Structures are given as C-alpha cells and as structure tokens.
Amino acid sequence: GSPTRILVVGHADTSGNAQYNIGLSNRRARTVADALVSQGVNGGVISLEGRGETQLARPTADGVREPLNRRATININF
Known part of the structure; x- marks a missing residue:
C-alpha cells in the first residue's frame, strides 16, 4: 500500500547558534521532503519537524562542526 504518514525530521550540528540551527534543520527537512515529492511521494502525507x-547523533561541545549531526x-x- 501507500504510506499513510511520512515524518521527515531535520537535525543540525552545534556550529552556529541554537536559533539558526532550528531554521537550518527545518530547511534540511524541507529539502528532503521536496526530494521525496519529486520522486512521486504524495506530499499530503508528509510532516516536517x-x-x-x-538531538545529536554524535554528542559534541557547542560550536563543533560534526557531519554526522547534519x-x-x-x-x-x-
């Protein structure tokens, strides 16, 4: 069957301030959602966060560039 709900969650590393990283993570989620839609996924079932x-995948100190967290x-x- 088709998906009933798809949740795309964006994350950022600790470089940049916390407020900037919220926006960055939102843009990251949107980019992934747009890619899914371009591949034929129904955008109506996609939610973004x-x-x-x-929620770091690899815990780091503040200000650390860590690709695994992006x-x-x-x-x-x-």
Whole structure:
C-alpha cells in the first residue's frame, strides 16, 4: 500500500547558534521532503519537524562542526 504518514525530521550540528540551527534543520527537512515529492511521494502525507541541535547523533561541545549531526531522518508509516 501507500504510506499513510511520512515524518521527515531535520537535525543540525552545534556550529552556529541554537536559533539558526532550528531554521537550518527545518530547511534540511524541507529539502528532503521536496526530494521525496519529486520522486512521486504524495506530499499530503508528509510532516516536517526541525530539531536543531537538540538531538545529536554524535554528542559534541557547542560550536563543533560534526557531519554526522547534519542529517534528516525519515519515518514511514503504512
């Protein structure tokens, strides 16, 4: 069947201030959602969240550039 809900969550590393990173993580999630739609996924089932630097994949001190923390996750429910 088709997905009933897709949640795209954007994340950022700790370089840049926390407020900037919220915006960055939102843009990251939007970019992934747009890519899914361009591949034929129904945009009506996609929800977006930006978590900024609040859920680091690799914990670092503030101000650290860490590629593993610059990511988006996709959760698909059927």
